[in-house]
Amino acid sequence: DTGVSQDPRHKITKRGQNVTFRCDPISEHNRLYWYRQTLGQGPEFLTYFQNEAQLEKSRLLSDRFSAERPKGSFSTLEIQRTEQGDSAMYLCASSETGLGTEAFFGQGTRLTVV
Amino acid sequence: EDKVVQSPLSLVVHEGDTVTLNCSYEVTNFRSLLWYKQEKKAPTFLFMLTSSGIEKKSGRLSSILDKKELFSILNITATQTGDSAVYLCAVKGGSGNTGKLIFGQGTTLQVKP
Numbered sequence: 001d002t003g004v005s006q007d008p009r010h011k012i013t014k015r016g017q018n019v020t021f022r023c024d025p026i027s028e029h030n031r032l033y034w035y036r037q038t039l040g041q042g043p044e045f046l047t048y049f050q051n052e053a054q055l056e057k058s059r060l061l062s063d064r065f066s067a068e069r070p071k072g073s074f075s076t077l078e079i080q081r082t083e084q085g086d087s088a089m090y091l092c093a094s095s096e097t098g099l100g101t102e103a104f105f106g107q108g109t110r111l112t113v114v
Numbered sequence: 115e116d117k118v119v120q121s122p123l124s125l126v127v128h129e130g131d132t133v134t135l136n137c138s139y140e141v142t143n144f145r146s147l148l149w150y151k152q153e154k155k156a157p158t159f160l161f162m163l164t165s166s167g168i169e170k171k172s173g174r175l176s177s178i179l180d181k182k183e184l185f186s187i188l189n190i191t192a193t194q195t196g197d198s199a200v201y202l203c204a205v206k207g208g209s210g211n212t213g214k215l216i217f218g219q220g221t222t223l224q225v226k227p
Contacts, residue, residue: 004156031212042220045214045216103148107155
């Protein structure tokens, strides 16, 4: 296990379609985060999992967005009825429990909604 | 509202120059400040700072935190073209005890040969 893995790396979809992204965190990491990054901006927090429990969701996360982490391993982020404003890089990060640890990021999934 | 502000937003220098990147923050429940380097892909971790006044150093890069004045700086000496990237400052804190990061906008550094 060499790091956080995300799939796909790129996704182009038509407006109104549903998309799903996958994140495989570093295996011993309990904490998993999703962030969204638009051009020229820093990543914005979307949601957080501690093992399989989703413990925090940003108010940025509309009801078209849903995330899961079954069995506390990989996570999926689904966007329903995509809009052009959803076009962004979606980054996943994981870390060990403990606030003194850094988060490791995946390569991201770049979503383009046309 | 929690916020992290970086300056400058962009910077162009020549190889060999020294640069200083700034990060100021207003974040509830501050726990630590982190610096990441992003080169068109995943942000890669550089430093984590939790205590005021203690410099972290790695090669030509160094960083220091001032918790009283709520800012941090990242210094890069003898810059090289490979230092060209977006440098992100993030604060671990905010509501809840989740370890989420609140990022600044980033500073885009371009180092010319």
